[in-house]
Amino acid sequence: MENTAITQEVKPPNTKKGPVKWLKDNLFNTWYNTILTCLGLAFLFFVFKGVFTWVFTQADWEVIPANLQIFSIGPYPLEQIWRVSTVIYGLAVLLGLSAGIWNGLTRQITVAIGCIGAIILLLPFHIPVREHALIATVILAVSFAIGRNKDNWKRWVVVGWVLSFPWTMMMLHGFGAGTVSTTMWGGLLLTLILAAVGIVACFPLGVLLALGRRSQLPAIRWVSTVYIETIRGVPLITLLFMGSILLPIFMPGDFQLDKVIRAMVALTLFSAAYMAENVRGGLQAIPSGQVEAAQAVGLTYPKTMLFIVLPQALRAVIPAIVGQFISLFKDTSLVSIVGLVDLLGVARSVLGNAEWIGLQPEVYLFVAAIYFVFCYAMSFVSQKIESDLGVGKH
Amino acid sequence: MTENESTTNDPIIICEDVHKWFDDFHVLKGITTTFKKGERAVICGPSGSGKSTFIRTINRLEEHQRGTIIVDGIELSNDLRNINLIRQEVGMVFQQFNLFPHLTNIKNISLGPIQVRKMSKRAAEEAALALLERMDIADQAYKYPAEISGGQQQRVAIARALAMEPKIMLFDEPTSALDPEMISEVLDVMRELAHSGMTMLVVTHEMGFAREVADRVMFFDEGVVIEEAAPADFFDNPQHERTKLFISQTLQH
Ligand SMILES: Nc1ncnc2c1ncn2[C@@H]1O[C@H](COP(=O)(O)OP(=O)(O)O)[C@@H](O)[C@H]1O
Ligand SMILES: [Mg+2]
Numbered sequence: 314m315e316n317t318a319i320t321q322e323v324k325p326p327n328t329k330k331g332p333v334k335w336l337k338d339n340l341f342n343t344w345y346n347t348i349l350t351c352l353g354l355a356f357l358f359f360v361f362k363g364v365f366t367w368v369f370t371q372a373d374w375e376v377i378p379a380n381l382q383i384f385s386i387g388p389y390p391l392e393q394i395w396r397v398s399t400v401i402y403g404l405a406v407l408l409g410l411s412a413g414i415w416n417g418l419t420r421q422i423t424v425a426i427g428c429i430g431a432i433i434l435l436l437p438f439h440i441p442v443r444e445h446a447l448i449a450t451v452i453l454a455v456s457f458a459i460g461r462n463k464d465n466w467k468r469w470v471v472v473g474w475v476l477s478f479p480w481t482m483m484m485l486h487g488f489g490a491g492t493v494s495t496t497m498w499g500g501l502l503l504t505l506i507l508a509a510v511g512i513v514a515c516f517p518l519g520v521l522l523a524l525g526r527r528s529q530l531p532a533i534r535w536v537s538t539v540y541i542e543t544i545r546g547v548p549l550i551t552l553l554f555m556g557s558i559l560l561p562i563f564m565p566g567d568f569q570l571d572k573v574i575r576a577m578v579a580l581t582l583f584s585a586a587y588m589a590e591n592v593r594g595g596l597q598a599i600p601s602g603q604v605e606a607a608q609a610v611g612l613t614y615p616k617t618m619l620f621i622v623l624p625q626a627l628r629a630v631i632p633a634i635v636g637q638f639i640s641l642f643k644d645t646s647l648v649s650i651v652g653l654v655d656l657l658g659v660a661r662s663v664l665g666n667a668e669w670i671g672l673q674p675e676v677y678l679f680v681a682a683i684y685f686v687f688c689y690a691m692s693f694v695s696q697k698i699e700s701d702l703g704v705g706k707h
Numbered sequence: 708m709t710e711n712e713s714t715t716n717d718p719i720i721i722c723e724d725v726h727k728w729f730d731d732f733h734v735l736k737g738i739t740t741t742f743k744k745g746e747r748a749v750i751c752g753p754s755g756s757g758k759s760t761f762i763r764t765i766n767r768l769e770e771h772q773r774g775t776i777i778v779d780g781i782e783l784s785n786d787l788r789n790i791n792l793i794r795q796e797v798g799m800v801f802q803q804f805n806l807f808p809h810l811t812n813i814k815n816i817s818l819g820p821i822q823v824r825k826m827s828k829r830a831a832e833e834a835a836l837a838l839l840e841r842m843d844i845a846d847q848a849y850k851y852p853a854e855i856s857g858g859q860q861q862r863v864a865i866a867r868a869l870a871m872e873p874k875i876m877l878f879d880e881p882t883s884a885l886d887p888e889m890i891s892e893v894l895d896v897m898r899e900l901a902h903s904g905m906t907m908l909v910v911t912h913e914m915g916f917a918r919e920v921a922d923r924v925m926f927f928d929e930g931v932v933i934e935e936a937a938p939a940d941f942f943d944n945p946q947h948e949r950t951k952l953f954i955s956q957t958l959q960h
Contacts, residue, residue: 600805602801602803602805603805603807605768605801605805606799606801606805606806606807606864606867607807608766608768608794609766609768609794609797609798609799609868610794610798610818610819610823610867610868610870610871611791611794611795611819611823611871612818612819612822612823613791616822616823620818620822621807624809625807625808625809628809
């Protein structure tokens with residue numbers, strides 16, 4: 314396969330530039346650019362100076378470590394915290410195994426999460442938190458070692474990931490005497506659960522709606538179109554209110570649908586409509602020759618979609634899909650309006666405490682930083698996936 | 708030129724008064740013909756005369772609205788089971804190749820056998836490699852379609868169709884999208900396929916190929932077959948004015 318070059322290889326001319334040259338070319342190449350650069354630098358200097366002075370000398374960060382438990386799990390009872398740790402350990406097993414089996418991106422993500430665990434270990438948290446972080450990190454590393462080259466485990470690990478959702482719910486909720494009702498779920502824990510369920514559920518629903526909107530069957534096409542357009546015409550808050558106020562009215566008798574589940578349903582239904590439009594954009598980019606070629610080898614419609622059309626369509630719209638996931642993540646903060654105490658909700662309840670009055674900047678900055686970390690992580694992963702798949706290449 | 712030995716008298720495709728409309732536009736205006744097992748038919752005619760539409764009705768990429776088409780004893784109707792059966796027996800090669808760009812060449816070829824014929828992945832990939840060998844491009848197996856030349860892509864597309872072990876192969880202008888220097892490598896494998904006894908319907912303007920390989924040349928004009936004959940008769944002694952004009956124009960370049 315290797316081509317042995319007979320002629321001397323000729324390298325392209327060296328176009329690398331030193332930092333000084335880069336500065337000259339980009340920031341100081343004309344007199345007005347030089348002025349703009351200086352003004353910009355001055356502006357940045359004053360902004361950063363203000364921010365740094367405030368962060369390091371004026372802000373009162375005491376509120377964050379003092380309420381760390383509330384920020385992370387809300388009113389979840391402390392004596393049941395082992396449930397949360399068990400869920401984290403379970404996910405660590407799955408993640409470790411996945412990283413061992415699928416190398417590449419999964420492995421990088423795992424290493425990153427392992428590093429976070431190690432950092433938590435070193436930070437001055439309470440001893441129990443550090444213990445849990447230590448155990449989770451060790452579990453991650455061990456299952457990574459076990460999963461190495463276990464190619465035939467792939468199917469089981471996928472099944473494990475699928476089951477991890479109901480398992481997490483059941484584990485956190487528990488049975489009998491130790492039950493933790495979902496009204497006690499809160500903080501980052503609730504935010505992550507809402508976002509994860511919303512993301513995982515809205516994706517297949519969105520794909521089905523997108524296919525439905527392009528279906529040959531008028532009934533399916535009509536239903537999908539009406540659904541998508543209706544949902545897109547309504548703000549998410551309206552859906553959340555409808556879920557929490559209207560739904561119970563229509564429900565028979567004293568049947569009570571859980572508040573958290575109602576929020577999950579509303580978030581999923583809402584995101585699915587946008588997801589459908591993103592996916593439809595990808596579907597439209599696939600030339601009809603692809604479908605014809607698939608049909609010509611005898612693939613049925615579902616298989617044509619699954620193996621030929623969707624892989625190409627989804628790959629083309631990864632940025633839009635991840636954008637949708639990121640908005641969904643941030644939109645979970647709206648559930649505090651219907652009485653759930655997600656990350657933003659607990660932030661507000663902390664600020665309502667007389668002890669921490671007037672610390673809005675510190676608390677909101679902290680919360681914003683957490684949202685940013687998760688959203689940026691999603692964006693980063695999507696860029697990695699894109700370059701791994703060679704989007705726009707084949 | 709004599710009739711080819713591999714041609715039997717068993718009909719494999721029977722078309723009876725086939726009509727097709729695109730909305731109000733009458734594209735096929737009553738095609739009646741029979742193709743025998745092992746027959747090689749070349750279909751030519753001016754652009755827009757319905758050649759593509761006709762061969763696409765045979766594997767139901769286009770639906771005909773009147774008349775009957777029977778392929779290997781199965782009548783084409785809206786019955787999905789029949790359509791899928793027939794598509795397994797009829798391979799098709801497109802002008803624009805239509806390879807799946809997200810799959811390597813070998814996966815392009817093995818997908819059908821694995822998903823439709825339920826072959827094991829291993830057996831399907833072995834068969835795919837053998838086909839690529841036959842197409843003389845075994846060394847391109849693990850590349851993506853975008854990484855090989857047009858002529859090579861079209862040969863992968865032929866291999867993809869052959870992997871389903873079809874009884875009939877349809878070619879819709881397989882060399883029209885190729886640079887001139889790549890045409891012959893595709894025609895070579897088609898020639899080899901013809902000698903193996905495959906039933907072939909080929910839409911092409913490659914008159915040399917038609918003369919050499921075809922048992923019959925059909926001339927389409929405005930949705931009807933206005934002339935059909937063995938290649939020797941067709942090229943040297945055309946009957947219709949339109950055929951004469953077409954042949955003289957095509958042979959000029
Ligand atoms: N999907 C379609 N919808 C409407 N008209 C079509 C469609 N496909 C082909 N046609 C028309 O049908 C006629 C025959 O097309 P085609 O069979 O592709 O011709 P040929 O292959 O002989 O060049 C052309 O006039 C073309 O514009
Ligand atoms: Mg055509």
